[in-house]
Amino acid sequence: MNRISRRPAVFSKISVKGQTVIPREVRQRLKLKPGDTLRYRMTDDGVLLDKATEAGDDPFVAFSEWTSEADEKAYGGL
DSSP states (O other), X not given: OOOOOOSOOOOOOOOTTSOOOOOHHHHXXXXXXXXXXXXXXXXXXXXXXXXXXXXXXXXXXXXXXXXXXXXXXXXXXX
């Protein structure tokens, strides 16, 4: 895991709808633009946030025919 940098922290509040504004410094660093997808990864130390790739971490994302509710029920626990 990368060492935590000593840059000043940036903050944002959560709205009553669970929404937040991503601070400008974070948007610039991650090169975020409208429509981009964020990835949240839970760790023992907290949460890592980064810009998701096109396919994300799911190697089967291209197989949209396997995304039905029945498939999730049958194979979701594998």
